[in-house]
Amino acid sequence: MSVKERSSIPTDREVILGILNGSEIILNKLYVGYFPMILQFILNNNGSEEDAKDVYQEGIIVLYDKVRSDDFELSSKLKTYLYSICRRIWLKKLNQTQKKNYYIADFEEVLEIENDIELWEEKEKQFLQMKSALKSLGEPCKTIIEDFYIHNLSMQDICEKFGYTNSDNAKTQKYKCLQRLKKLFFKV
């Protein structure tokens, strides 16, 4: 991939289609294309490069959720939406750590995105709940679940990786792990 290609920002249409198809190339272009905008915003508003990375990644996840939701409707440029989301997330983080009413220096137009942010907060809560459930699940269950659900490994692969005698055993094991995870998830 040449430098020129990497720096070119895909059109909104390409991005939306890419998100729906789960295209990694589009994710790459999207990520590289808009990161400097958020980096500038965060660095100029009391943040570090690490903060920029975290906020930007959260923002992209919100964008993915939005595009993949049933009632998706884009009423602005993707750039503006992404900026507004990241701005809001950063403002929230600032308010958690610093004194309130922090003055934000803006670099782009800002959208009203409270609904999306509320949805994101709800999902984020569940995400953290799942994360802590997985953490207390212990090995090998954690890896089995992650391999199966996140890395999309087949039962056969898991079977070989963990040395189960056949894939039925692995399946039973995975099933038990899932039940335990479910219990932990609802307990938290």
Added chain:
Amino acid sequence: MDQKNSISAIIDDYLNGSLNPAELAAFEELRKNDPAIDHQVVAQKVFLETLKYYAEHERLMEQMNSIHDELDVYTLSTPFKPHPSKIVRLWRNYKSAITVAASFLILATAVLFSIRSQSKQEGSLKLLDRKVSQLNQSQNHIIRVMNNDVKLANSKPAQFGGTGFAISSNGFILTNYHVVKGADSLYIQNTKGVAFKVERYYTDPINDIAILKVIDPNFPNLKSLPYSIKKGGAALGEAVYTLGYPKDDIVLGNGYVSSKSGINGDSLAYQVAIPVNPGNSGGPLLDYKGNIVGVINGKEDKVDGAAFAVKSKYILEAIQAIPGDSLEKKVAVGKKSTLMGLKRQQQVEKIQDYIFMIKVYN
């Protein structure tokens, strides 16, 4: 345990859509009849959706992290980073605040310069300050000290006097606040030498205006007031006159408006070139059409013929502070006065019955 697990397995299959039609129908019947199973189905659904969301979230994160690792964040961030120079950093962070501050400074400088150019005409600022204190002094002077030939020193309370004029036919008299300030009892006296007891009805220390009300039942109601109050300002150089009681008889003073502002640029007052003496305080300042343009309230000690008068605008404000129905046949505002076109001696003759001496006892 086995049964529990098998139900979970069925719920899984149900949610995955892998039940055959007969099983599906049977399970839906079961779900409808057993709330506990329905609850399990919902919980399982939420759980699987969250797991799916979590998985997508994690997958995206992993992808993004690998993309991020390829980025040269350092090079990207250099132009946005806090500049090593403190000034540039300050400028970037507080651009708008600095802009506002700068424009304020420019404005302030402009105002300062205009003030300086004004003060040049009158000498130094200090000088003006002194003049203010002189004014206060002169304002005390302009209240006539009566009976000061009776040298009983402090055994009897001193009596002061000023001037006031009627603003309605039923005994509302306007004068200066400093005339009646601290008074124990107040009387007005007309040109015939008859005195009536009054009380303070309204005071405005800032504009140096007080309104008195006659409480003496013997007070004869006045006829319609001959003068009116001017709504607008007086013009520079406009000929004006005043009537007052610097002595026991009414005295006419004649002059012109010499400045549209009072001492120290005080915009509440006019400067009037008119001979006034202690006792003139509270007297009306009239133009030659019979309109009241101000109330005499002080003079400058060191400059001959420089007196000050509260602008008629503030008289109006004071009058408006009084409930309209308590004023009978109140003074006209902004109308043609009945004195218009009359010669001065005729005007004075008509007005003098509405001008009173204020006697202050304390």
